Amino acid sequence: MRKSIFVFTKGLLFLALPFLCFGCKGIPKSKDQAKPRVLISSDIGGTDPDDFQSMIHLLMYSDLFEIEGLVASPYGPGRKKDFLDIIDLYEKDLPNLQLRSQGFPHPDSLRSICKQGETEIAPFSGFRQATEGSDWIISRAKKESDRPLWILVWGGLEDIAQALHDAPEIKENIRVYWIGGPNKKWGVNAYSYIAQNHPDLWMIEANATYRGWFIDDGTPDNSMLNGYYDTFIKGRGHMGEDFKNYYDGQIKMGDTPSLAYVMNGDPNDPMGESWGGSFTKIDRSSRSVFERPSTKNDTVAAYDVIEWRFKGPVESIPKDSVCFTFKILGQTWNGYYLGAGTYGVRYSSKKPETGTYTTSSEIPELDGLTGQYTSITPWPGKPSTDDYILGEHWYGDRREPELFIGEQQGARTVAKHRKAFLMDWAERWKWLE
Structure with a gap:
């Protein structure tokens, strides 16, 4: 509990001083430090509308990251145009955001990195053919940098599997945080290809931990989810108006813990504390x-x-x-x-x-x-x-019974930070008044 209070306090300090970070070891603490490199692979517009919520959240914090790719990899409907639609809303809200920080990316730079990924489930082999998205992943991973490329996967692993098949050497430069669970069900062939052929990948496989973001954990903090839209989002900017279109404004954002992991805590230590959860090293799948x-x-x-x-x-x-x-x-x-x-x-x-x-x-x-x-x-x-026998950098949901929420393994490692996260985000919504 003391850590959550500390993080929230630092969050207020960050908001008063735009170039300081809110206690996030993984985020640059001054304007002179390099931002984390992130690439999003999302099934936006596909089977679950919560990716739109997560995209809005990402753009509201985009001054803290070097966003290098937005790859649309949906099952069924949905294409990279769904990214572009949210970027259009961001462009309208950008003048207000820039009053608080000059670090927000230009909308055209974001549009230029939107790429179409795989739209079909991988066959039994786990890969099919190169896509604009998988080729973009390779090019970004091969970019000269002293920082790893964080690939945050909000859907299936098809484009990651294809990129690893076509250019296995990129493993040296990437770190993957994957929201698994239902996405593992849909993308099980791509997952199997990676686990069998690339077990030395640096991977956080979050099959249940992420659910601590939006399910009832039996504590008073859960009440923050109910009414959050009406209290903190409603009437604030074009992105706030659009947020109502997904789950009637009810917070889900099941993919956002991947970004929160890089925002808060030490991302080099998956077994430590962060807004995106705490994990355990696993040597087999x-x-x-x-x-x-x-x-x-x-x-x-x-x-x-x-x-x-x-x-x-x-x-x-x-x-x-x-x-x-x-x-x-x-x-x-x-x-x-x-x-x-x-x-x-x-x-x-x-x-x-x-x-x-x-x-x-x-x-x-x-x-x-x-x-x-x-x-x-x-x-x-x-x-x-x-x-599948895994390498030394594969991490999964914590197994301790006290960290379950119902049947959701490890979910309390995210739920414990929900209040700090939501209140920090609430301050950013004020920027759009």
Whole structure:
């Protein structure tokens, strides 16, 4: 508690003196120090509107960062135009922001770094082809700098996987903070490619910690989320007016902890304290491979990579061809030909659950298969020979029971800082009055 009060106090000091930081070890403390380099990969405009909220927050703090890329990697609808629409609102609010700090980037510079990334889920191999976004990631990672490039992933890992496939040497220069959980479910093939082929990547895999931003943690601070829009945002600027369009102004911003991690605390120490959470070093990523239909008695960890392999006819078709569909919990996934009469599909549960699946295919041996699984916390689960073995710089959600909020592992490491974060942001909203 004492640390939260300290951070908030420093936040007020920062606001009075624009070139000082609010106690954030990872942020430059004077105008002469270099700002952290960040690149955002987002599914903005895709399956969840909270990325618009996070984008507004990013732009309101953009004087503190060197933003080097805004890569749109949505599932379904959404394109880089969604970034551009929010930048248009930022441009209208910029004169008021510049009264408090001259460090805000020009709107045209932001528009120039908006790039279109992958819009399809990666096939079983985990990568497909280069995109404007993956090429931009490579170019920024190869830029001469004595600072790492922080890649903050608000969606799937498709463009990161593609960039690592095309230029694996960029691992030396990047650090990734990934909002996993549901995004791991959608992008499980890209994740599997990275974990198997690039385990030496510097990675924070936040599957549940980020949920401490917006779920009820049972403390009085939770009440700040209710009514925050009406108290601090309503009537303040063009971005404030637009904020109401997402969840009716209710705070979610599930991707913002990635930016908050670089804003506050020492980003070189994932196991320390920061607004973006505290993590633990992990040396393996749980993976369960079934070469038979699984049952509800087959227990895996939530956030596991679950892989089913089914036998069928030997076909003269390319590997990675879609040959069947896999329906689970109301959603449908593609299954692929792996060669030599083997067919496979991957899935990752985003929470503890019991799931039932069925398959459909024109290949009789793959049609009408059904089964179940049961997922539990914590993650990683029990060690298995199927696990991906990771390098020394891979971090995951804290496992201590007292840091759970309900079933959300590690979420209290973010929730404990929510008041300090929200009050600091409230001061910035005043700049737009």
